[in-house]
């Protein structure tokens with residue numbers, strides 16, 4: 001089969017490789033759509049600590065079951081399916097305390113990082129994922145929309161932690177794919193006023209399309225000042241940072257009202273630190289949360305949002321390209337010319 005393998009930063013190769021062999025509790029999926037992700041772009045630019053090259057990367061996918069292991073009863077050949085990129089072990093310390101998103105064995109089966117990924121014609125789905133985080137797709141859901149399952153599951157997990165209440169004012173900093181999903185989930189959850197900020201006008205347009213009530217172009221105006229104005233000087237009930245920079249993390253806390261919640265969702269470059277006002281945290285009763293990855297519960301909820309069409313993924317997929325042009329897709333991402341690109345491995 002053809003697959004895109006990561007060798008080193010700026011060195012990825014579209015080449016012929018063996019179709020993966022599956023174990024008795026696994027399935028093989030013929031990839032029909034695989035989406036670009038900011039993490040893949042980071043890997044392309046800088047490498048990734050979990051990855052031992054050469055590795056087929058790519059982890060947001062949907063497709064058709066091509067082969068089923070002997071012990072698998074839930075799936076059969078020809079079925080349309082979507083799967084998350086990992087699943088917890090359910091036996092380690094963090095799984096036992098109800099934090100399966102921090103499972104100590106996550107990387108052992110992490111598609112596109114610890115094991116071969118979905119930038120390929122076929123992908124092997126490891127047993128824990130088959131058991132916990134793989135779902136059948138109805139015919140009226142496209143493979144591209146379904147492939148949003150994994151990032152949406154992360155955002156659902158973040159949304160659950162944000163504790164948004166009906167009528168809340170929510171600020172989402174960053175209108176990339178993750179920020180746009182947060183905007184939509186905040187509206188679905190009953191937020192009255194969702195304010196979205198970004199530096200790029202094209203992205204803000206999509207934020208409006210998915211439900212943002214107020215757009216702030218941070219390249220043109222002071223976003224903190226504007227949020228304060230819009231909230232009668234109080235600040236937002238909930239602020240979600242979806243950029244991943246120390247300065248926007250600090251800004252997110254500054255934008256949040258007394259007794260409000262700040263979710264620091266975007267991952268910052270390693271080694272970076274932020275400064276927080278201790279007085280504010282204490283006397284203003286602030287809740288500041290970091291939230292990472294997904295859980296089987298958030299994957300299930302994301303799946304339900306997608307198949308019920310409560311969540312609209314269409315505006316997030318701005319383009320389709322053949323998998324062979326992944327490098328071109330990454331260039332478009334660097335230039336900020338797209339949200340997500342759906343890549344098709346077949347026929348390339």
Ligand SMILES: [Zn+2]
Pocket residue numbers: 037038039059060150151
């Ligand atoms: Zn991703």
Ligand SMILES: [Zn+2]
Pocket residue numbers: 088089090091092093094095100102103104105106
């Ligand atoms: Zn575990």
